[in-house]
Amino acid sequence: MGFALFSSPFVHPQLQQIVAKMTLLDTLLFYVVHFVDKLGLWHRLPVLLGLAYLGMRRHLHQRYNLLHVGSMYGQKYDHQQFCYRTADGSCNHPFDSLVGSQGTFFGRNMPPSNSPYGVLDPHPTVVATKLLERKKYIDNGKQFNMIACSWIQFMIHDWIDHLEDTKQVELTAPEEVANGCPLKSFKFFGTKVVSTDSPYLKTGTLNTRTPWWDGSVIYGNNEEGMRRVRAFQDGKMKIAGDGLLEHDEKGIPISGDVRNCWAGFSLLQALFVKEHNAVCDMLKERYPDLDDEQLYRHARLVTSAVIAKIHTIDWTVELLKTETLLAGMRINWYGFLGKKFKDTFGHICGPILSGLVGLKKPRDHGIPYSLTEEFVSVYRMHCLLPDTLVIRDLNSTNSDYSDPPIIEEVPMEQLVGKDGEKRSAKLGMEQMLVSMGHQACGALSLWNYPSWMRKLIAHDVDGDDRPDPVDMAAMEIYRDRERGVARYNEFRRNLLMSPISKWEDLTDDNEVVSALEEVYGNDVEKLDLLVGLHAEKKIKGFAISETSFFIFLLIASRRLEADRFFTTNYNSKTYTEEGLEWVNKTETLKDVIDRHFPDMTKRWMRCSSAFSVWDSLPNPTNYIPLYLRPAT
Numbered sequence: 001m002g003f004a005l006f007s008s009p010f011v012h013p014q015l016q017q018i019v020a021k022m023t024l025l026d027t028l029l030f031y032v033v034h035f036v037d038k039l040g041l042w043h044r045l046p047v048l049l050g051l052a053y054l055g056m057r058r059h060l061h062q063r064y065n066l067l068h069v070g071s072m073y074g075q076k077y078d079h080q081q082f083c084y085r086t087a088d089g090s091c092n093h094p095f096d097s098l099v100g101s102q103g104t105f106f107g108r109n110m111p112p113s114n115s116p117y118g119v120l121d122p123h124p125t126v127v128a129t130k131l132l133e134r135k136k137y138i139d140n141g142k143q144f145n146m147i148a149c150s151w152i153q154f155m156i157h158d159w160i161d162h163l164e165d166t167k168q169v170e171l172t173a174p175e176e177v178a179n180g181c182p183l184k185s186f187k188f189f190g191t192k193v194v195s196t197d198s199p200y201l202k203t204g205t206l207n208t209r210t211p212w213w214d215g216s217v218i219y220g221n222n223e224e225g226m227r228r229v230r231a232f233q234d235g236k237m238k239i240a241g242d243g244l245l246e247h248d249e250k251g252i253p254i255s256g257d258v259r260n261c262w263a264g265f266s267l268l269q270a271l272f273v274k275e276h277n278a279v280c281d282m283l284k285e286r287y288p289d290l291d292d293e294q295l296y297r298h299a300r301l302v303t304s305a306v307i308a309k310i311h312t313i314d315w316t317v318e319l320l321k322t323e324t325l326l327a328g329m330r331i332n333w334y335g336f337l338g339k340k341f342k343d344t345f346g347h348i349c350g351p352i353l354s355g356l357v358g359l360k361k362p363r364d365h366g367i368p369y370s371l372t373e374e375f376v377s378v379y380r381m382h383c384l385l386p387d388t389l390v391i392r393d394l395n396s397t398n399s400d401y402s403d404p405p406i407i408e409e410v411p412m413e414q415l416v417g418k419d420g421e422k423r424s425a426k427l428g429m430e431q432m433l434v435s436m437g438h439q440a441c442g443a444l445s446l447w448n449y450p451s452w453m454r455k456l457i458a459h460d461v462d463g464d465d466r467p468d469p470v471d472m473a474a475m476e477i478y479r480d481r482e483r484g485v486a487r488y489n490e491f492r493r494n495l496l497m498s499p500i501s502k503w504e505d506l507t508d509d510n511e512v513v514s515a516l517e518e519v520y521g522n523d524v525e526k527l528d529l530l531v532g533l534h535a536e537k538k539i540k541g542f543a544i545s546e547t548s549f550f551i552f553l554l555i556a557s558r559r560l561e562a563d564r565f566f567t568t569n570y571n572s573k574t575y576t577e578e579g580l581e582w583v584n585k586t587e588t589l590k591d592v593i594d595r596h597f598p599d600m601t602k603r604w605m606r607c608s609s610a611f612s613v614w615d616s617l618p619n620p621t622n623y624i625p626l627y628l629r630p631a632t
């Protein structure tokens with residue numbers, strides 16, 4: 001039912017169409033949110049008001065930005081029998097065994113684009129050359145380091161990857177940019193489009209990874225993958241003598257996901273295999289009767305929860321460094337009443353007061369869980385990758401913990417795939433971690449897309465090199481268009497945000513405005529999503545755009561609240577008493593590093609989080625209670 005009463009020139013016509021479908025309460029909430037947006041105010045509000053705004057926005061997105069793709073065909077199953085994370089992600093949804101399993105459809109946050117522009121308009125290589133390719137490396141300052149960059153790839157490889165078609169697409173650079181393109185022409189597999197059997201969205205694309213937060217990046221996405229990585233003794237997983245991953249006869253790492261790996265990414269895989277094995281040791285000591293299978297299952301649950309928790313209250317807090325988001329992310333895990341209250345009384349007060357983790361039942365807001373096409377698009381963050389990795393000398397006698405001497409800079413191309421594995425084996429885990437900790441990663445802005453990725457040898461699913469290189473920057477533009485992801489302005493309207501009407505609404509930078517005009521003329525509707533996200537003025541403290549953030553706001557909560565193992569089964573019966581305690585006492589990545597390298601952070605890290613540049617100052621003590629603070 002619509003409330004035409006509220007339609008007004010104050011709201012863009014496409015937004016009015018969405019509002020027309022809202023209930024009265026949601027219409028009112030929308031107008032509050034929209035009014036605050038018009039004033040550009042929410043991130044400047046004191047913490048409590050900022051949280052109220054985000055709560056209203058998240059509610060609206062849960063109602064109007066979740067679209068199911070495909071039908072549900074799974075079976076009912078016995079929850080008691082499947083009290084563990086299965087190899088392929090099946091048997092997690094309360095009554096459909098297949099939801100969230102490997103090979104299911106990507107969902108959507110909005111309908112496929114109704115844009116009139118073709119997939120080559122403007123040509124992806126023109127966009128890549130004139131707007132994306134790095135001119136001079138721009139870094140993220142002290143906020144985010146190379147561990148943070150590797151971490152998000154580690155998460156992406158837990159959650160999403162599109163199934164490819166067998167048919168190839170060829171992109172040939174038009175003459176106007178051909179000389180500036182490392183590849184004048186290149187081929188790649190199109191995205192596989194599959195019929196959905198649903199009258200609403202007739203086709204969709206498939207996720208080859210399990211979308212749950214189940215650690216599949218180390219455990220694999222199916223039975224075969226899981227068997228490859230397990231040692232089948234005391235629940236443990238395979239790990240080499242030097243603490244890094246084992247490799248097969250071709251030199252490809254043995255891990256849950258090995259596609260497009262690089263040294264920093266496989267380092268995190270190895271660190272969390274160590275974590276898994278340490279959980280197994282602890283469980284075996286406390287519960288000597290558990291067999292290999294039981295130890296493995298409990299340790300997987302615990303390690304996946306540790307990863308999810310670090311992402312929620314450590315990585316994201318550094319990515320969105322404001323007091324409001326610090327409070328918001330902690331509320332997602334512990335609830336408004338905080339850790340002490342939850343530790344003492346348990347989860348007794350519902351999602352807001354006691355957090356999403358430990359809810360009595362999973363919540364999917366009527367739409368079965370999946371990750372979405374739009375979520376993939378906002379995570380296109382290859383600009384985080386630098387040109388070289390700066391290696392530090394940990395043995396130098398005059399080394400100062402705040403700035404260990406640099407011994408070499410290794411080009412990133414040499415750290416990808418098998419070559420990268422050899423390189424990191426020579427350096428070792430400790431030197432890699434400390435070096436990555438001390439290096440800022442790239443900023444998500446225009447003209448910062450790594451040039452070396454414009455002639456990248458990508459990998460097959462099994463980690464083997466493909467024969468021919470691809471231009472990743474151009475391919476990413478093509479991918480969003482090919483998958484029907486809305487362009488920037490349509491995307492914003494669908495997310496209940498105000499669209500831009502001129503380039504100056506997007507950026508204050510005149511050079512950017514001229515470049516946008518050169519590529520898109522005056523047509524702001526044509527602007528590609530990836531370009532818009534990178535050009536957008538950032539909120540103070542945010543390493544990503546506000547537009548991306550609103551997708552995160554919805555999906556970050558959904559990954560926790562829709563999962564049986566973070567809700568109904570987040571209990572000592574499923575995790576064991578000691579397993580839950582392990583998750584509870586681990587708050588940050590620093591805690592995990594300290595467990596496996598007791599002296600490392602003491603000696604080399606000054607800052608508060610392992611995701612900020614390690615020589616930066618720790619967060620200052622703030623005596624004002626968190627909820628009473630101003631926004632930043």
Ligand code: HEM
Pocket residue numbers: 149150152153156160161162260261262376377379380381382384385416458459475476479
């Ligand atoms: C050296 C490191 C990396 C390499 C070599 C690499 C390479 C690739 C390649 C070849 C693809 C497939 C492109 C396609 O066929 O469409 C891809 C997809 C993607 N990458 Fe990376 N990547 C790296 C790091 C990262 C990082 C740091 C992020 C940060 C979030 C990231 C996010 C993504 C996303 C979101 C996709 C799309 C997945 C999909 O289409 O389902 N990658 N990457």
